[in-house]
Amino acid sequence: MVEQIPNINLAWLVPAFPLLGFLVTGLANRKLKHNQAGIIASAMVLLSFLVSVVLFFILRASGQNEATVTLFNWISISGMNIPFALLIDHLSLTMMLIVTGVGALIHIYSIGYMHDDERVNSFFAQMNLFTFSMLLLVMGANYLVLFIGWEGVGLCSYLLIGFWFKNPEYNYAARKAFVMNRIGDLGFILGIILLFFTFKTVTFSEIFVQASGFQVGAPVITLITILLLVGAVGKSAQIPLFTWLPDAMAGPTPVSALIHAATMVTAGIYMIARSSILYNLAPLTLNIIIVIGLATAIIAALIGLKQNDIKKVLAYSTVSQLGYMFLALGLGAYSAGVFHVTTHSFFKALLFLGAGSVIHAMGGEQDIRKMGGLRKKMPLTYFTFLAATLAISGIPPFSGFFSKDLILSKAFEHSIILYILALGGALITCFYMFRLLYLVFFGEQRLAGAHPHEAPKVMTIPLIILSVLSVFGGFLNIPSLFNGDSEFITFLQTAVVSKASEELSHSTEIGLILGSLLLLGLVIFLAYRTFVSKSIIPAKDGEPMPFFSKLIANRFYIDEMYTTVFEKPFGYLSDFFYNKVENSLLDPVVDEIGFTTSRVGTLLRKLQQGNMSFYLFAMVAGILLFIIFILIV
């Protein structure tokens, strides 16, 4: 037993602040004036960020790698003892810092963005609840506490996607997200049950100690990891459960930035990284993850090429980037996956907030075909957006370069085909991101009557901070190639057990980087020629286009496929049960029972006429029969 680190019990404050904020803003919803809720909520998240930073230094000063803070004994039944405990280690600290740090910036941004909304107080209450749930998710010391957070973020995601619930389409999107997440959650909870069944505990540390007793490829571990993977696939929007994420863009833009880009969708990656010891024992599952991740990365990137809604493009790019993270996990490079989570949370939050700023300026218009020429009107937004675009495209020395390059080199170690496919996905990413950038900020303004203007300071300052992070975030982990010592990866190594792999030689690595840079440059140039020099605007919705473009523009008809394969048969089945089974079988039977009773009652009512003579007769007859019965029996 390691000795208690002084002051580590502060950890409970981290989730407590957002919870307090939720209670205050939620309960005093009507009492608060227009901006107060936003200020309270942002302050709470900021406080919790500060506590996280303090915790970071406490842990570092103590020299230990992890600490468990047990708040209370939650479930204690014979043979089942589950404490409500928080785990502070390098992985959860990383995630805490991301959630609270990026979360605080997005909260502040929201003060400006949601300023005119009438339900702004509810918005901040839900955002705080989300932050609380997400913190529980990343801080829980066992799978059950993690699951509370997991469900909590699912709920908040539902609430916030459907925040503008007066629009039925948004409601539909919220419901879709909820249902798809539920499919994943089912796998997740089955996985937890199986974990408990196998190990008789759900606490991470105890499971991982016991797991070393299992053989690599043990069937039960493989089954557990696959079930957990189903949960992660649902939450992190991977194939086949990814279609909810683009629809989730129905929510306000800060929600998309916080939940559907920076934090919640990375919960699946966090969970797999947390269970790295189990996954190392299941090579089959890892291979499945590679396939899922790569397929998602490429398909989502392809779809992103033809989207015309600024937020949808970013949504597909998120799905695609999540695919890269899965790829890293599947390759056993869990730390690389988490590193990409970190950098991605910076630049994707920035992209979404920038997009929010653009939408704000355009008066709610989201179609990139109607934008253009915003570079001069909104220089600050343009530069931050550019930084994020360069980062996501993997241009050095922006943050995305370091994380993506790490994943690509891991893929190269594994097999050259993986590398080529992954690189192809990265090139597509680069293309559609620059397409977005060029269409929105270059050329002539195409929407008449709009007067774009720079957003207020409360919105631009978070943008600036995030752009700084996006630019320099990569330096957290400078590879040995550039005389760094991969600090971030080393830092995580205590909490996440990555698979050992041989290092690439520096010359190979330089070759790969140069090659990919060359291709990236080519792609950027191509995008420039297409969208700036020739100023080609994507076709309008109804216009005919080549088969392949049409396929992509219609998102490979995946939604339609789900409709045909799942929704319609279920609909038919429901119709069948409703029309045939219920209406013509069950209903008449139930009705008939009622009618028969009523008819018998009508008949029997004739006996009850209040005629006392008859009652006397009946009574005597009854006594008579009774005595006869006694005599005979």
Next chain:
Amino acid sequence: MVFLFYFLSAIMVISALLVVFSKSPINNVIYLIICFIAMAGHYILLNAQFLAVVHIIVYTGAIMVLFLFVIMLLNLNKAIIPQKSAAARILAVVTGGLFFLVLIAATRQTFVITPRYAFTSEIGLVANVGKTLFHEFLLPFEISSVLFISAMVGAVMFGKRDHSVGDD
């Protein structure tokens, strides 16, 4: 003595039947009084002297007089006494007969039990009954007074002219 038993029994049964079949209410009461006097004779035959006296006083002296008073008070006579239909009356006789048969059949299954106490003819005397009554059954005796009070209150309540509902 055996003759006396059968004689009294015959009087009882005949007068009881007349109570049922006679139409005039006054006649009914008279026949019932005859029946009860015969029953008092039976009590004497059983050497239950206390019961015989109480029976005469309570039933013939009080209850039957009450009946008579009510009949006279309500001015009931043969003409306004309703009769059941013939079918119902036959059914009633048949049911009564059946009941009789079944009960007789039931008594055939009885068996003789040996008495708990040695035979004595003294138990029906006032002294013996009084001892039992005020010794073993004192509490029920006292409670019965409560019953009487409540019955009296009830009777007065019912007898009062009802002003809330009614025909006046």
Next chain:
Amino acid sequence: MNEITSAIQLIPLQHYIILSVTLFSIGMMGVLFRRNIIAILMCLELMFNSANLLLAAFSAYHSDPSGQVFVFFIMIVAAAEVAVGLSIVVMMKRNVESVDINLLNRLKW
């Protein structure tokens, strides 16, 4: 006197039972036979008394005075019952102008 006290030993208990049953059945028949509520009350008294007779007979045969005390209590109850019952009859006559039980047909509610 001596003759009377020993008379019960000459008559079998069975005969008392049969007599009681006969009276009880006649009373029962009367209840079903009549529509006049006063006559029905009288028939009820008849049934009461058949039960009394049986109790007294058993008491005498078993030489146990408790049975006769029971009879005494039954008489108390009967007196109370008649008092209340007859007041109900008076009220009924006053309200529905009749003593016909077939007019009391509101029991179904």
